[in-house]
Amino acid sequence: MSATIPYEYKYLRSKKRFPHVWCPGCGIGIVMGSIIRAVDTMGWDKDDIVMVSGIGCTSRMPVYVDFNTLHATHGRGLVFGTGVKMANPKLNVMAVMGDGDALAIGGNHIIHAARRNIDITAIIVNNNNYGMTGGQFSPTTPPGARTSTTPYGMIEPAFDVCKLMDGAGASFVARGTVYHVTELDNMILKAFMKKGFSVVEALAPCPTNFGRANRLGGPVEMMQILKDNTINISQLKAMKPGQTDGKIVRGIFVDRDSISYMERYEALCEKAKKAAEAKK
Amino acid sequence: MIVPWGETRLVQGNEAVALGAVAANIGFFAGYPITPSTEIAELLAQYMPLLDKKWIQMEDEIASISALIGGRLAGSKSMTATSGPGFSLMQEGLGYACMTEVPIVVVNVMRGGPSTGLPTQAAQGDVMQARWGAHGDHPVIALAPCNVKECFELTIRAFNLSETFRTPVILLPDEIIGHMRERVVFPLKEDVHVVPMPVPDVPVEWYEHYHESTSNVSPMASFGSGYRYHVTGLLHDKHGFPTRKENEVIAKMERLKHKITRRLDELEDVQMHNVEESPVIIFAYGSVYRSALAAQAILKKKRKTVGIFRPVTLWPFPDRTVKEMLDSKDVILVPELNQGQMIHEVERMTRDSVRVVPLHRIDGYEITPEEIVDAVMEVI
Structure with missing residues (x-):
């Protein structure tokens, strides 16, 4: 009996680059699967895809996918990607980042990428801590949570990534989890289809660090938390006050048509050339 | 026509840098305003849209140099212009470009330091930062013009050397040179040698992003050209993938060094x-x-x-x-x-x-x- 090879494999550097670095129970591989399925649905040629990343667990993803891949410096995936997109607008550029990479060291870059509405899809895997360096707190660590650098509990409030990106001007903003995979596939697909800057936040477990530090159990228990502690935006209206307390809302929060940066730049070139022509 | 080929003009040093970049066929500029280099960014903001070239003002200098590296990987000759404090911020990207062997040009119009220092006044305080600013052993090429004509010529040479050696090149005019105005007799276009971006000619399956050739430099494919490869600031093998194997680590580090030290004749200019x-x-x-x-x-x-x-x-x-x-x-x-x-x-x-x-x-x-x-x- 010959085994059927899943179609996802043709997008992976499966023979050379595996096994991957991620821990058992990590959610990043699930996000990688969602990205690949969305890419397949888009029908993009692998030669025309650029995946950029910064530093961290999520940022190791580019090693495993058979695209043009760029593992940049910490927090800078989006700005490397901005250069790639400007130099060759035909390329489909996506940036994969962890919460620390995207929102702490890369925080300035992501708000400006959203403000510019540069044609890039940002996929932020949010596992509430810095996994690669051993579980320090990040800008999305919930108040009170324990990490290796908050031994007495986190005293800083956390970022709401989706509100931040809405306020900064992104065209598309969604939040999913690695438990709700079909929903996540769909969100990433819609983000790819969107002109301008699109953002998908994927909540993911980090059983090795965040889970152990907060006694949240193993991979299965942490998946259960993602299932129990989140609600879809469509469920919100039907719920009574109090029922939503402590729940994280999943769904598409922003989906607006706005002129993307590359469209604006093209128009600028035309305007400049016309003005120069008129001067003659 | 932006570069006044064959004509005689009164030109500022920074302006000559901008014209030199256009002459060298710059495709992408990313920068952040800083005295005393700002004229370079301002003039290129005027010129580049006329030529359908890409220009962007980023949110800081780290973003600027990072965008440059992305731009060159996607097939555009890329340059930024800055001064001391911004140059310090760019060390992260400079080290990355050295490690990943991406040719870019960084202009640092030197002002008084340390820190904010003397923003409008001249210094040569960054020559050692140019050499050792980025962490780790790394190759560096840096050129220092002494007049406005050289600002033009050495900008072109900086692009040429960066493409030839596949490494960042730093242009170090001091503030006096950047802000000085002089009469410049521009050469004829056909008399100026511009090195085109080298492209690989091997079949896709043979391509090695860091091929070990006798010159220690191999042509770099651009994203989107059909050669798919990986780029990382981690120590990597000849395909670009992370490695910790001693022989591969040593081979990479030695090659980075030798690509400069074994071709000094092409670089020395006294x-x-x-x-x-x-x-x-x-x-x-x-x-x-x-x-x-x-x-x-x-x-x-x-x-x-x-x-x-x-x-x-x-x-x-x-x-x-x-x-x-x-x-x-x-x-x-x-x-x-x-x-x-x-x-x-x-x-x-x-x-x-x-x-x-x-x-x-x-x-x-x-x-x-x-x-x-x-x-x-x-x-x-």
């Missing part, structure tokens, strides 16, 4: 005036070289002969030539707009019997010919 016959030498670069030339003329009238040694390429330092030409001299005066940086290189390449004498100026003003004359008179 100017010498009366060096052979003079026991006293003025070692000067950038704007200070101009004062050295004037000082030499004044001293000649006083019947004192001094030689001038000027490195145009600061890094790699012209070790062999300095050793050969200066090691038997009596005195070498090293005037610099800093508290003594390149003087250590001169000391390194000359024996103890040679008196190497510093002359510093750190108040933001130029070293005058008279100051050099006085210093020479004191030592001879």
